Amino acid sequence: MIWDEEYDVVVVGSGFAGLAAAIEAKQAGASVIVLEKMRIPGGNSAISGGLVAVAGSPLQQREGIEDSPELLFADMLTAGMDLNHPELARLVAEQSPEILQWTQAFLGVKYSENLNYLGGHSVARTYVTANGTGSGIIQPMLAKCRELEIPVQMKTLLCALLKDENGRVEGVELCCDYLFPNKDSGRLQRVRARRGVVLACGGFGRDVEFRMTQDPRLNEKIETTNQLGATADALVVALQAGATPVHLSWIQMGPWASSDEKGWGVGSMFTMLAGFPYGIMVDAKTGKRFVNEGSDRRLRTDAMLTKDRIPVAIVDSEGVKNATTLENCLKRGVVKAFDSIEGLADFNQIPLTALKETLERYHLSLEHGRDAEFGKPLAADLKPIEHPPFYSIRLLPKVHHCMGGVQINSRAQVIGIADHQPIAGLYAAGEITGGVHGASRLGSTAIVDCLVFGRIAGRSAAADS
Amino acid sequence: MIWDEEYDVVVVGSGFAGLAAAIEAKQAGASVIVLEKMRIPGGNSAISGGLVAVAGSPLQQREGIEDSPELLFADMLTAGMDLNHPELARLVAEQSPEILQWTQAFLGVKYSENLNYLGGHSVARTYVTANGTGSGIIQPMLAKCRELEIPVQMKTLLCALLKDENGRVEGVELCCDYLFPNKDSGRLQRVRARRGVVLACGGFGRDVEFRMTQDPRLNEKIETTNQLGATADALVVALQAGATPVHLSWIQMGPWASSDEKGWGVGSMFTMLAGFPYGIMVDAKTGKRFVNEGSDRRLRTDAMLTKDRIPVAIVDSEGVKNATTLENCLKRGVVKAFDSIEGLADFNQIPLTALKETLERYHLSLEHGRDAEFGKPLAADLKPIEHPPFYSIRLLPKVHHCMGGVQINSRAQVIGIADHQPIAGLYAAGEITGGVHGASRLGSTAIVDCLVFGRIAGRSAAADS
Numbered sequence: 001m002i003w004d005e006e007y008d009v010v011v012v013g014s015g016f017a018g019l020a021a022a023i024e025a026k027q028a029g030a031s032v033i034v035l036e037k038m039r040i041p042g043g044n045s046a047i048s049g050g051l052v053a054v055a056g057s058p059l060q061q062r063e064g065i066e067d068s069p070e071l072l073f074a075d076m077l078t079a080g081m082d083l084n085h086p087e088l089a090r091l092v093a094e095q096s097p098e099i100l101q102w103t104q105a106f107l108g109v110k111y112s113e114n115l116n117y118l119g120g121h122s123v124a125r126t127y128v129t130a131n132g133t134g135s136g137i138i139q140p141m142l143a144k145c146r147e148l149e150i151p152v153q154m155k156t157l158l159c160a161l162l163k164d165e166n167g168r169v170e171g172v173e174l175c176c177d178y179l180f181p182n183k184d185s186g187r188l189q190r191v192r193a194r195r196g197v198v199l200a201c202g203g204f205g206r207d208v209e210f211r212m213t214q215d216p217r218l219n220e221k222i223e224t225t226n227q228l229g230a231t232a233d234a235l236v237v238a239l240q241a242g243a244t245p246v247h248l249s250w251i252q253m254g255p256w257a258s259s260d261e262k263g264w265g266v267g268s269m270f271t272m273l274a275g276f277p278y279g280i281m282v283d284a285k286t287g288k289r290f291v292n293e294g295s296d297r298r299l300r301t302d303a304m305l306t307k308d309r310i311p312v313a314i315v316d317s318e319g320v321k322n323a324t325t326l327e328n329c330l331k332r333g334v335v336k337a338f339d340s341i342e343g344l345a346d347f348n349q350i351p352l353t354a355l356k357e358t359l360e361r362y363h364l365s366l367e368h369g370r371d372a373e374f375g376k377p378l379a380a381d382l383k384p385i386e387h388p389p390f391y392s393i394r395l396l397p398k399v400h401h402c403m404g405g406v407q408i409n410s411r412a413q414v415i416g417i418a419d420h421q422p423i424a425g426l427y428a429a430g431e432i433t434g435g436v437h438g439a440s441r442l443g444s445t446a447i448v449d450c451l452v453f454g455r456i457a458g459r460s461a462a463a464d465s
Numbered sequence: 466m467i468w469d470e471e472y473d474v475v476v477v478g479s480g481f482a483g484l485a486a487a488i489e490a491k492q493a494g495a496s497v498i499v500l501e502k503m504r505i506p507g508g509n510s511a512i513s514g515g516l517v518a519v520a521g522s523p524l525q526q527r528e529g530i531e532d533s534p535e536l537l538f539a540d541m542l543t544a545g546m547d548l549n550h551p552e553l554a555r556l557v558a559e560q561s562p563e564i565l566q567w568t569q570a571f572l573g574v575k576y577s578e579n580l581n582y583l584g585g586h587s588v589a590r591t592y593v594t595a596n597g598t599g600s601g602i603i604q605p606m607l608a609k610c611r612e613l614e615i616p617v618q619m620k621t622l623l624c625a626l627l628k629d630e631n632g633r634v635e636g637v638e639l640c641c642d643y644l645f646p647n648k649d650s651g652r653l654q655r656v657r658a659r660r661g662v663v664l665a666c667g668g669f670g671r672d673v674e675f676r677m678t679q680d681p682r683l684n685e686k687i688e689t690t691n692q693l694g695a696t697a698d699a700l701v702v703a704l705q706a707g708a709t710p711v712h713l714s715w716i717q718m719g720p721w722a723s724s725d726e727k728g729w730g731v732g733s734m735f736t737m738l739a740g741f742p743y744g745i746m747v748d749a750k751t752g753k754r755f756v757n758e759g760s761d762r763r764l765r766t767d768a769m770l771t772k773d774r775i776p777v778a779i780v781d782s783e784g785v786k787n788a789t790t791l792e793n794c795l796k797r798g799v800v801k802a803f804d805s806i807e808g809l810a811d812f813n814q815i816p817l818t819a820l821k822e823t824l825e826r827y828h829l830s831l832e833h834g835r836d837a838e839f840g841k842p843l844a845a846d847l848k849p850i851e852h853p854p855f856y857s858i859r860l861l862p863k864v865h866h867c868m869g870g871v872q873i874n875s876r877a878q879v880i881g882i883a884d885h886q887p888i889a890g891l892y893a894a895g896e897i898t899g900g901v902h903g904a905s906r907l908g909s910t911a912i913v914d915c916l917v918f919g920r921i922a923g924r925s926a927a928a929d930s
Binding site for chain 2: 215
């Protein structure tokens with residue numbers, strides 16, 4: 001084999017998992033390159049909400065909230081319908097405090113002082129970056145790569161994994177100067193990976209053809225929060241190299257996305273940090289709640305997609321204190337503000353009497369400290385929705401996260417389908433892997449997943465020989 | 466390539482799908498061989514219950530039951546949680562009357578005169594073979610193969626699919642004189658398939674390692690109804706050849722299996738044809754019902770596995786008229802008979818008062834024609850459970866059917882993962898394919914699925930060039 005370039009570790013993908021792998025591998029003494037098929041780095045990571053679940057954190061201590069990795073692990077398995085590969089889910093839960101520490105102390109990431117409650121979690125445990133997006137972590141990671149002199153090469157598509165005569169992955173076949181999505185662009189290059197290749201190429205939420213093989217309902221009409229590059233190319237390359245596919249048909253939709261904008265937008269974070277935790281969701285047709293707004297994403301989405309519902313989240317001025325995107329939401333018309341419930345009901349065409357009854361019942365639940373109807377966990381700081389302005393956001397579930405991908409073990413080695421053994425020289429981390437989250441991923445566990453297994457993959461690859 | 470033998474069509478697997486493919490291909494003028502890795506033909510098909518769903522049948526006409534392929538199709542999608550590939554599910558529903566006709570007129574299969582109601586179906590539409598097992602269809606199929614001079618070669622393992630320089634499957638690499646499960650046994654052989662290879666190798670329900678990659682709960686302690694050969698070997702070979710995996714993590718457990726015998730046994734058919742349709746299921750701990758006994762297998766199994774329940778089905782002498790295996794069940798102690806409900810409650814350690822209350826409530830439902838509590842469809846011929854002897858069977862969900870497998874299109878061509886196009890020369894049918902049944906297969910649709918797509922695969926391959 002003639003190689004155009006050689007590195008100890010070749011990392012494919014420049015999101016959370018890829019950059020974490022590159023940084024760890026480099027720190028372990030390996031020469032490293034990061035390859036990215038798009039024109040800018042960061043993938044979905046950069047446009048994500050920057051939400052980080054930490055089981056046992058200083059913010060929780062401040063609020064007097066008891067938490068543990070065991071509890072987060074149990075929450076992940078409940079949402080995951082016990083399909084999770086338990087040894088992987090456990091690592092994410094256990095290392096979540098270390099990830100907070102690593103991003104703060106080592107990368108210099110800044111977080112907001114608010115602690116957030118996200119659906120499916122037993123307690124409030126979610127940090128959010130100071131700028132309210134994943135770029136608040138990606139930018140420091142890219143800076144660290146520059147500091148460590150790790151090249152991050154754009155417009156480079158993974159075409160194949162190259163194996164030696166013993167079946168060990170020894171390098172990658174690439175298309176350089178690739179102009180996504182033009183498959184005819186670019187030129188072929190072969191890069192040797194002396195110690196290992198790390199696949200950190202993300203999910204396939206934007207790949208309509210591929211996702212429809214797994215869930216035929218997710219046709220081109222279904223919106224997604226994902227960036228254009230969230231395609232299955234690299235997953236296919238991994239499967240062609242003998243990786244074991246896991247849970248590919250579990251594709252998550254985000255229940256908090258707005259129907260009044262494209263993609264992830266500004267509304268998703270508003271619903272996640274205000275509408276769901278401090279407000280209620282009703283069906284505009286009936287004025288009634290229909291699901292626990294604090295349940296996991298699968299349960300909420302399934303309820304929202306039932307019987308032509310028109311889901312609207314409602315919250316008041318007391319409930320928007322953590323809503324970092326409120327101003328932008330109002331500016332873009334994604335969130336509407338009203339002086340009265342009457343005005344809100346009128347605009348959203350919600351039957352007023354029914355809506356008032358719903359609010360009364362909800363307020364009674366708050367008094368009793370228990371939502372008998374839907375089982376929403378009622379935090380101590382929840383207040384009646386009665387202080388204008390009132391805010392509403394119209395919701396539309398959008399394809400968000402692929403739970404499925406290639407099987408890995410706790411060393412982030414990719415497991416081969418023929419013998420259930422690691423494929424020598426091949427590692428993976430982040431959304432391209434399957435098993436960590438089972439049937440449904442809990443909000444704010446993706447970044448932890450990516451960073452935990454990215455770091456493990458980088459260390460494992462650097463130690464390989 | 467040097468070939469040991471040549472045929473037009475090589476069929477791998479000797480169950481319903483494989484034999485159907487072979488018969489059709491031969492009738493279309495192709496030379497055909499059927500290969501089977503075990504020592505006897507028929508796989509899971511031969512030991513199955515011989516249940517055949519027909520939407521629009523003479524027996525339904527006799528009973529005055531209105532049905533249509535549209536209704537069966539809708540039932541399949543409901544059970545499948547809409548993950549079904551609709552064009553495939555539709556073919557099964559539409560061709561079900563033709564399959565009945567084909568098995569009767571062409572193969573000479575004999576069916577019982579009883580029409581059965583199975584869980585998840587909107588109406589009673591299930592035929593059962595006269596001998597109450599799949600062998601009632603497999604034996605006539607094997608006889609037809611002999612008549613058509615189609616060789617069925619045992620102890621032959623598929624090792625690889627061989628492709629020509631254009632990526633067309635041109636033959637198979639085999640291990641002949643293979644002694645399952647000894648991977649070191651046998652000798653290598655290459656057989657050319659001039660027109661096509663049909664994979665009809667069944668599911669992987671007995672393959673603990675493989676099924677645990679998809680559902681880690683299904684460890685070696687979990688029982689299965691499947692025969693020893695239900696392993697993932699051929700599926701892995703297909704995926705290695707670039708087939709698209711679909712729905713692999715949807716593995717069905719049979720809710721009707723007995724905890725007092727191994728495997729499929731004699732109890733499964735008793736529960737399916739008597740216990741569930743004509744009786745009730747209670748939790749022995751509480752004496753209460755806990756699920757619609759007429760719901761689909763996934764819903765029943767999930768309910769049975771909740772909270773350490775001890776599920777017991779109860780039926781009386783009026784409810785066992787269709788129970789072909791009753792005698793064997795009693796002989797083997799899988800079903801117990803009692804003169805009184807008291808005796809049944811005592812033996813099964815069910816709280817008597819609670820059980821009597823449960824029966825009273827159920828009988829009230831029968832009077833009202835509606836099961837308000839659990840929504841069990843109440844057929845007109847249902848009677849109160851009050852005529853001794855009373856029968857009980859203790860239940861244990863067992864791994865039964867793999868909904869997942871390789872993607873096919875409506876011509877039974879295997880779809881490649883790289884380009885979503887058919888892999889030239891490669892066909893598949895039956896349990897090795899995924900998509901027909903989505904998240905959960907309805908009882909008595911497997912045989913139809915296998916025969917419909919087996920026949921299509923055989924015809925498609927024979928017409929290939």
